[in-house]
Amino acid sequence: MYAAGVIQPLLSPYRLEAAARMFALPRLDSLKLTLPSCCLWLLTTSLAAQSTPSQTPSPATPTIRTGTQLVIVDVSVSDHNGNPVHGLKQGDLILTEDKTPQDVRHFEEHSASDKPAGPQMPAMPPGMFTNYTAVPADSTLNVLLIDTLNTPMKDQSFLRDQLTQYVKKAAPGTHIAIFGMSTRLYLLQGFTADPEMLKDAVEHKLIPRASSLLDDPVGTGADATNMSDIASDSGAPTEVVANLQQFEAEQESVQTQFRVRFTLDAFNALAHYLQGFPGRKNLIWFSGSFPLSLSPNPDISDPFAVIADMEEEFRETTNLLTRAQVSVFPVDARGLMTLPSMSAANSGSKYVTNPKAFGADIQKFSQSQFDEHSTMDQMADATGGKAFYNTNGLSDATAKAIESGSNYYTLTYSPSNHEWNGKYRSIKVALSDAARAQGLTLTYRRGYYALSPDNAKKPEQSAVVSEAVAAAPGSASNYARLAMQRGAPTPHDILIKVRVLPVSDKPDDTLATGNVVNPAKPLKPPYRRYQVDLVALTQDFAFTKNADGTIGDTIEVKLNLYDTDGNLLNVAGQTAQIKLPADKFKLLLQNGLQYHTQLSTPAKGETFLRIGVHDLSSNRFGVVEIPTSRISHLPPAPAAPPPPASNPAPPKP
Incomplete structure (x- = not known):
């Protein structure tokens, strides 16, 4: 098991590597869209597959195999003037949990002056969008x-x-x-170090x-x-x-x-x-x-x-x-x-x-x-x-x-108390005699609730993460509800890239197939129809091996269209239960999960398209939000392909 603070530093190299793999997937503008609209590529592959299952390939996800429980504590140290103090050694900070001394297994100093440059985003073709945010892996x-x-x-x-x-x-x-x-x-405003972007957000968005x-x-x-x-x-x-x-x-x-x-x-x-x-x-x-x-009110008859x-x-x-x-x-x-x-x-x-x-x-x-x-x-x-x-x-x-x-020391320890009973455990960090003489002040979190994720009613109630869910977010129902709301943060548990292009440069009077409009805010023609092509990194899904040797998961793709006031206008998408032979799963690892559909929007006025992929097994999300004003001027998408054969062969990587 791992306490939360340790998870992300251990997984940060994976996220950078995963982003590189995602951008290396087949370019959406070069994909041959040989499948019918509203169809998951992997689902079609599964239905067409007749081969004998082979050995399951090991996915390229990081696997943390240990029963050790780790807790991370970030400690800010300042002098009597409030200025950060650097140069302390591991022995200068003494850590106890519930008054019991703990063995610090990892000690690292972080300084605001150490600001590594973030990874560079690759050039995105017109109409291409992603939920990957380029931030430095080792900065605050x-x-x-x-x-x-x-x-x-x-x-x-x-x-x-x-x-x-x-x-x-x-x-x-x-x-x-x-x-x-x-x-x-x-x-x-998403993460940026550009002062002009921050200035623009403060002046024009803080209304x-x-x-x-x-x-x-x-x-x-x-x-x-x-x-x-x-x-x-x-x-x-x-x-x-x-x-x-x-x-x-x-x-x-x-x-x-x-x-x-x-x-x-x-x-x-x-x-x-x-x-x-x-x-x-x-x-x-x-x-x-x-x-x-909320405290009692002594001024009323029933405080x-x-x-x-x-x-x-x-x-x-x-x-x-x-x-x-x-x-x-x-x-x-x-x-x-x-x-x-x-x-x-x-x-x-x-x-x-x-x-x-x-x-x-x-x-x-x-x-x-x-x-x-x-x-x-x-x-x-x-x-x-x-x-x-x-x-x-x-x-x-x-x-x-x-x-x-931004100036702190990271201390990591394995608790000597192995009983995860949900009680609050106090953390205390003290200075050694030599450091105490300098009159320093320490700031750090004072404890945590020792809830085991295996026994908690809801996984997100625990500050400790078990090995099985080390890389997965919590499963709060509110999170699932908020993930697809207009203007909310765009989750990036699953890395995705999306291409959205207008089908034609002229409006039409027919709603795209599979679209469901909100009866409270009914859309009226003329419409503008968009082709939506999505690819997601397969390694971010919680695929599991079944008893018959196949590999399965349940995946949901949703497209929500909103107006400028956040009112839901139109919905499209699909939920699929996946069951793949191992050789077809290998193709999926190479090509990524692909999805193709069309969505109708009002021909006039600004709208916002929010596209999400949801892994129901792990409750992971990948979401992008796109103003249609950013895509309405782009050239039309490629012509729709002819219907596939009755038993199509899976596309080559």
Whole structure:
């Protein structure tokens, strides 16, 4: 078994090699499309095959064969001025788990100054797209998460100005991706070290959005007029006022619970996406509130009615982040906070009729600040990051978070406790006597939940990965749902390349065969029809050998068409149960999995085509998203081939 942090460094050479193999597969523009539309090449080969099964060839996937359990801990070391410290030796850091000394098996120093160049993407022909992202195999990746779900619009505008300042002075070679979060996760800019691309994303994609789940979506700071306040001012009975206060508090709690679940779902999806990249990732989370804990409200008749237990969801999220080797740096986007009761936006009239309300508001504000800062610190401690609050220098906080997360030491150990009972295990890293005298500060994740993936209800709940699923992502149902949503991160568990070309330069009035339009958003002619040709790397699928010697798997290909608002317009695809003799499987390894179909889109207007391959056995995904504006000007696809013979021979590699 392996703890999550170890998986990606071990597999990073494989992903680079796999990408090279994928681009070496037959070029889609040179394939002879001799198969009918909406047909998997390997499925047709299976049905036509009559040969005797032979010995199964060993796939070119990396196989990690060991029963050892490994845990990885990234430790950032800083001096009394907050500057990173380099040059420490293995003996300078002493690691214990549950107060038991552990033998460090691997020790490695990482420096922000060591920024290897990323692998070069091969030139892609017109109409060709891939989900492969070229990032350095041995460098730190950084993610800026803009949380519009929990942040008022005023603070979003302030954050945008601060990030504009940061990208202008970001250190060269810093690889950054930008995500947005509302009720789900959006990819705004993929990983890049190009400052112009980052600047363009910040200036044109970080559009302030109001969150309907916030009490003050704009961020005016003015007190909202509640029914309980109106009832109290009008002299209503005390019991009526108390009941109204209870109702309002419970409604607010429901809104907060929605924000908690949307937030955790977004973090889970992001962890799944980042798990496919090697090495450490720093997640800088900019938010106007951090609603991961709900405390009793002493101001209402039933204080405990607003409590929601999120411990299991929080544990699952932190374990997912651990598996993906992600450290979270929460940053309070509101800057330095002041008492709302002192704001000029408040008239203060309620304090005239109810003098006790002033002290109650101060206490409520102080408790809210304490809870949110505690949540920020808890998330940072659980993942090895650091929280930033009560500062207006968000640009400087971003720079410090990236610097701290890019200079660190990696310690790997095999736990001496072999009982995986789901309990929390604390990790402590201490300095040797010589290093302690320098007054250094250590930042690292403080523990993990020792859940065995073999016994967990859901594999993604475990921070430890068994040998059988060492290279596979978790199987959360939410991940399967979000993977094909418009604007979401494009999973790359399965590496694919896709060619999309218009069938003709003229619109037509006939919907492509196999297309299913959304009845709520029906497409109307004229249409523009596209030929879609896909090839995927066979080694990324979980093919298994059956008792009869054949090799099988269940694979789903989906094509979703969306409008600019994210509404689903049209769907195509196929699910196939594969069963191949070994000699035909060898051909599949050489040629890759190929799929050909056609999809109709509106003849006018921008739409987005999201193409995905899903291995149902391992829950791995490969997805690309393509704006049709990038392909509508391309030349038409080759003419459709004649129908195949009744018993066609499989194409040669």
